[in-house]
Amino acid sequence: MSLTDTYTLYNGVKIPQVGFGTWQSDGDDAYRAVRWALEAGYRHIDTAAAYGNEDFVGKAIKDSGVPREEIFLTTKLWNADHGYEATKKAFAESLSKLGTDYVDLYLIHWSNPIKFRDNWKEANAESWRAMEEFYKNGSAKAIGISNFRPHHMDALLETAKIKPMVNQMFINPSDMQPGVVEYNNDHDILTEAYSPLGTGAIFKIPELKTIADKYGKTPAQVVLRWSLQHGFLPLPKSIHEDYIKSNTEIFDFKLEDADVKTIDGFHGKAGLATDPDTTDF
Numbered sequence: 001m002s003l004t005d006t007y008t009l010y011n012g013v014k015i016p017q018v019g020f021g022t023w024q025s026d027g028d029d030a031y032r033a034v035r036w037a038l039e040a041g042y043r044h045i046d047t048a049a050a051y052g053n054e055d056f057v058g059k060a061i062k063d064s065g066v067p068r069e070e071i072f073l074t075t076k077l078w079n080a081d082h083g084y085e086a087t088k089k090a091f092a093e094s095l096s097k098l099g100t101d102y103v104d105l106y107l108i109h110w111s112n113p114i115k116f117r118d119n120w121k122e123a124n125a126e127s128w129r130a131m132e133e134f135y136k137n138g139s140a141k142a143i144g145i146s147n148f149r150p151h152h153m154d155a156l157l158e159t160a161k162i163k164p165m166v167n168q169m170f171i172n173p174s175d176m177q178p179g180v181v182e183y184n185n186d187h188d189i190l191t192e193a194y195s196p197l198g199t200g201a202i203f204k205i206p207e208l209k210t211i212a213d214k215y216g217k218t219p220a221q222v223v224l225r226w227s228l229q230h231g232f233l234p235l236p237k238s239i240h241e242d243y244i245k246s247n248t249e250i251f252d253f254k255l256e257d258a259d260v261k262t263i264d265g266f267h268g269k270a271g272l273a274t275d276p277d278t279t280d281f
């Protein structure tokens, strides 16, 4: 197994099993981090319109010299831009900032933004209708959702002609969201694990260090390995070259089942998923 081994989405598109996160990486930090990530072997980069760094991510990809077609690039539709026309406009802006004529994956970032709280079903359906067009014309090789729970997905499927291929959600040992994962699995939707390190909070779990020491690994490596052993697709983020590199060294060991179970038991120790129906953004 390696960083560039892939999962296959239900439409046949292959997606590298570990992605590189860029939330809270502004400008030059994002540029440097993506360059280091590509040098370290990542071929899957996750950004979003809301991160404000698409132009820097796009430039880093260009300057890296890695051919565009070897990189799996994801971006996301922000909460202010739901609806058919707004989605078309937002997608065109993302492509322009990224300096590319297609993305590998386009996601609705949140299911129930405060701006559309009274009509979130219709707003998602209309965004999705635009995204189905991007998929059909090849400007998005795959389309999906993020922060969708089963009732949001059920609502989307009432009008969708094309099923989402991915659901990107908060998953780490502190919140495994089993009900949502089960729904994803039942519908052939790949589960991407965002905040796989709990945005840094998993390092506060002392038992994790004990397990990491047993394998001669870091807590970050153990948690990323745990994510892969569960069949998730983790998206670790860092702006430090040494972390970016060491977070890739997760293929030379395997967690024993007993340790996986112990880690499964860390629920609530490093934060919980945000409820998309009560967010204030």
Ligand SMILES: NC(=O)c1ccc[n+]([C@@H]2O[C@H](COP(=O)([O-])OP(=O)(O)OC[C@H]3O[C@@H](n4cnc5c(N)ncnc54)[C@H](OP(=O)(O)O)[C@@H]3O)[C@@H](O)[C@H]2O)c1
Residues within 6 Å of the ligand: 020, 021, 022, 023, 024, 046, 047, 109, 146, 147, 168, 169, 193, 194, 195, 196, 197, 198, 199, 200, 218, 220, 221, 235, 236, 237, 238, 239, 240, 243, 244, 246, 247
């Ligand atoms: N769809 C969504 O709504 C959503 C929401 C959140 C995140 N995401 C995606 O998921 C990605 C990852 O989630 P995240 O940004 O919340 O964070 P994360 O990957 O869970 O954790 C990142 C934090 O851990 C630190 N870190 C990374 N590797 C480390 C290591 N080996 N040792 C010690 N510290 C380490 C980083 O530090 P430094 O950066 O200082 O190096 C940073 O503070 C995001 O960047 C984004 O692409 C999506």
